[in-house]
Amino acid sequence: MDATGREMDRPAAADGVATQPIEVELIAVLAAVADGSPLVMTIEGGRALPSGSFGVEHRSLQSGLRAWVERQTGHTLGYLEQLYTFADSDRRIPSNGARAISISYLALTREERLAASQAAWRPWYEYFPWEDHRAGPPAQIAAEIAPQLARWAESGGDPSVRRRRAAIAFGLDGRPWNEEFVLQRYELLYEAGLIAEARRRLGDADGLPLGAPMIGDHRRILATGIARVRAKIKYNPVVFELMPPAFTLLQLQRCVEAVSGLNVHKPNFRRLIEQQQLVEETGETMADTGGRPAKTYRFRAAVREERAAAGTKLPLTRA
Amino acid sequence: MDATGREMDRPAAADGVATQPIEVELIAVLAAVADGSPLVMTIEGGRALPSGSFGVEHRSLQSGLRAWVERQTGHTLGYLEQLYTFADSDRRIPSNGARAISISYLALTREERLAASQAAWRPWYEYFPWEDHRAGPPAQIAAEIAPQLARWAESGGDPSVRRRRAAIAFGLDGRPWNEEFVLQRYELLYEAGLIAEARRRLGDADGLPLGAPMIGDHRRILATGIARVRAKIKYNPVVFELMPPAFTLLQLQRCVEAVSGLNVHKPNFRRLIEQQQLVEETGETMADTGGRPAKTYRFRAAVREERAAAGTKLPLTRA
DNA sequence: ACAGATATGCTCACCATGAGTATAAGCCAT
């Protein structure tokens, strides 16, 4: 941390480097799903994530953010977790150039009409078109991304390392696509100068930049959030935060598919949900599905604590 | 966790919105394992985690912390990840009462002689004696914790809710013990006033406080770190960061047991490690094991990228 | 009535996992 290694023994003190004021800002990745499209709440015409200063008036980060989001959406927030704290030394508040630390949060909710006019839901695949594989791998990957990454790989560093990184991230050369590597993919494209945010620093590369840009590193934060939801959805029943109180199993499946960007095997998905007893029937059916009416279900809230019991991956001996 | 707002003891700030300076501090949970005992690096006689101010000179949090830790341990740091950012409104720097935000990191390394004399490794179960179940559930749980939590449950709030919380956290009433609930257990004991840190605020409860205390909320941060390692060890080959370059399978097993605080089924553990091809034989054997000499293994670094391929939990359709 | 769509139920093979047993190869005390 410092030259001697002893500085850390003391709590941050007055000595040494004059402390430049540090701005602490909160950034929210607020996600919802509507009609098979995953959405993120944005401001400034879709170019920024909602953010605010971490002022003294907030009792805690969490509750302050929750209150703010609930004012914005007019809907109580189901799920809120801390995402990551971004604090690279070159992060600056655009307005005054102060050093900025951004503490980001991930929030899940149902889509609701927005109370404030500045904010708007945007499909998150506008920002990451290469992340939606529900209709197969997007043509853009083979047509634009792979060739440009190949050119980047040969242009510096260790080409074989770069090629492998690209192949792992994007599932090239017969490797499987891993939907969780959202951040790695974004950072790779950034490094390769293929997205607009990177070109502010690097010289222009060929071709058009990929996906819709955002200010600062907001898109990177969004990538972090998407990666987190995609990972969490697998071992934690957070999907239900995105669902209305009653829903059909296909709606639930479509929601999972929207988030993960992948297609799910219908019979096995139903079996999984049912055998894990995540839901219970409401007794109602929903008729306007285009086919046979579907039973509707609700989330079994009791699962949350039962889940306590679940899930070892270590081969234990019985006590 | 923090029951009451203590806006009172805030130094008289310029009124209202005026931004009070916020101290940003880094805290490290640096873990190692030696001789079947998991260790954490501490300072101040084991009463604090190493911490330091986040100054302007640092390129980024991560690299600054890495450099500092490597000077302390004289060993390159294998693994470093951000843990959590603590920023409740009543967190204060002890010396000057400034508002403090602490960004905590988890680092894994092999135990090494320390370069600096102020720092020392401590067994982490000194701070959380109830977390070590390798010799069965600690007697302390049934003898002290359960009865005191039972008394607490009846003393306020909704007793049935409190009882269930306690039972889930500590595996009471026939519920299974979940080794990952380190933080929930600590926070429960804190709320119940059974640990020293809580008694600074609450009135004294009966009996002795549980486990060795730390300053501020360092023990809570340590709990967060332990929970993270215990979770991560299951789906990510981070254990190897705690191991020497060559090791026997039993040593590896003991390391996992030390971290998780649980006993592992030996044949199945070996099968798991081998079939996942996490390791490869070195060709050497180790004789001083007290029995038949054991083959030694090394971690297959190639796994890290192969792991890219691994692990879906969603029932996908084939593309 | 029939086509088309979705809902729902069921089968079957395979493999990871939990649990336990058996044999091999060192060391040490007698």
Next chain:
DNA sequence: ATGGCTTATACTCATGGTGAGCATATCTGT
């Protein structure tokens, strides 16, 4: 050297979760 102790290593067997696919039910619209 021998027998007993300790650890290493290999195998078995039942069970249950998972991947993949098929079959039947019940709507709407023509």
